Amino acid sequence: MQNLNNHTRTGLLLKIGRQWALLFLFIELIFFSFMARGFLSLNVFQIIFFFGTAVFLLGTAELFAIITGGIDLSVGYVMGLATIVSAKLIVAFTKTGMGPGLSITLGILLTLVIGLLPGYVNGMLISKLNVPPFIATFSMLGISHGVSELLIAEKAAKNLPQLANTIGNGYFLYYSKGIGFSFFSRPEVARRVKVVEILPNVVVIAFILIAVFAFILNRTKFGQHTYAIGGNRDAAIRSGINLNRHIIKVYMLASFLATIAGVLYTLKYVTGKADAGASSLLDSIAAVVIGGASLYGGKGTVWRTILGGLIIAVLETGLRIMGIPTFDKYIIVGIILITAVLVDQFFPERTYKE
């Protein structure tokens, strides 16, 4: 009875506490709407998502590893490796005389296959050789960094087909008065006529993929097993889950998602860069932890991770519009990260698979 009363009394506070990340995002949005001129516009919101794709994808990659109780330090540099490999492959295919469309498709597909490799090695080391995830993925960070620097030192990838730029910086939908909607390509209009650009292509691609992985985590046996392993490893083994195989798959999946982030980077910036994801260690893990996952495993969802990523992306864009140097971003993200864990400890009853 006493307990029940206590529960209802603190019910509201608890609810707010559980949703603090969402609340924080709203506060952020309101703050920047007043403080940053021109923040509240369709364009700025699209920019937030456009630059946020890397954090969303790397965060989702990290989430899978973290739910199993592991960590993947290599996602940032696997992303860098993917930018270089895809750029080089596309250039190489174009040189053989293939059309731009075909060479981009082939280059990306091949990169995605290659991108499974670092994850496979990570998974093997972690599951078969019992290497702690921190060490195994740090080794992979070093190896993918080294390999990408070697690839780029030979010759930087230049002269990607124009089509890559069109895809990477294009929009899904264009609207202009008089002509109406047109998909994918900018309508031919006179100079003065305003064309409204809606939904950047890379954002659409990223979110379709993220939705697929959210589905995998929430609605499939694979996802269930992932939570089970993180929740209680022994119980998972006893219930007949093939632990080693599952761990390998999870790390392959993480590295696959990082590769997608890399490919999208190549399309956006039309080049490859070894340290494309170097500063993402903080961002990707912060997104996951702000999203309520625990480093001890068993907790966390994709959408909350995206929420965490959004908090970081809004912060970055908002500060930039206000003209504050991005240095402050690191400080604020660091503080939010620690706060996230502290808040979680004050409201411990959260369950994420509701």
Add this chain to the structure above:
Amino acid sequence: MNSSLALSIERSKTLRVVAKNWAFFFLLFFLILFSITGRGFLSVMNFQNIVHLSVIAILMASAETFVIITSGIDLSIGFVMGLSSVTAGKIIQILYNSGNHSAGFSIFIGISIALVLSLIPGIISGIMIAKYKVPPFIATLGMWGITNGIALKISNGFPVAELPDSLTKIGNGYTLYYKPGGGFSFFGLPEGVGNEHIRDYIRLIPNSFLFLAIVLFILYFLLKKTKFGQHTYAIGGNEDAAIRSGINVKKHLIIIYTLSSFIAGIAGIFNIFQTGIGNFTPFGAMYELFAVAAVVIGGASLMGGKGGILASVVGVLLIAVLENGLLISGVEPFYRFIAVGLLLILAIVIDELFPDLF
């Protein structure tokens, strides 16, 4: 039959010694290998260079050793170093360029303030970890962002320059200058001898060695010979048992993270002495991760309870010698990252193969 049994035990004994100290033997192996493949590798000058350039890495690894023994991790040390270097640089710059203070005074004040400030990140992460049960990874990753941001803010994104020359004179100087057949002098060329004659002199024991040796000795003594060190191992071995045996684990952990942060602060001071400017830490440097790698290569376990200062130093030197040797042998420097990765995996695999040894 008896003799063959004895032989196999004896053989496994040598095997055990090799396996337990594999990092050390690996180091010896690389030293011999590079002496053959790399011209100019085998020289006093080159060895002094290797250690001189790994002074910061050695300090970082020592800081990480304490933390890892308690089964924690400190990801912030790389940026705490940058913060300390930039703070000291800024203060020295302001005091020295105001014209009212001598170089020595400004340097002394700058260093003192930077060292005191470098305690703060450690105290905060320590309290987070010990009192509020924030996982060390998260607490120090948060501090990673915060210290990095503050260092960049102080330096405005540029290295702090226009500092007195005496910094590099001390930081890159040698303890002993010796001319074969001529005289020798301490801490500088003999009076009246110009810098153009420096090549005639054999320079021995960089000043950074001397300072590093002092710091390392203190840390070694602290970890191996004091109650504080014993408790550190006890907490890493079994935290519950440590609590039950009356160790104030919370206080101890706060001290450990403060110490780690302080050592990173000292590394920042070494940095400013060696380069003559206040440097913030670039993103790609990953000092903290290389420090963890060195500590693990040295034989520590991330689960805690194992490891030592000297073992970590061997771990750093193994990476440094590999890097230097590859460079002198004409191999692309980027293989460094790959080599460290492979070494790390090897360290763990050996650990797995001989689990009872450690």
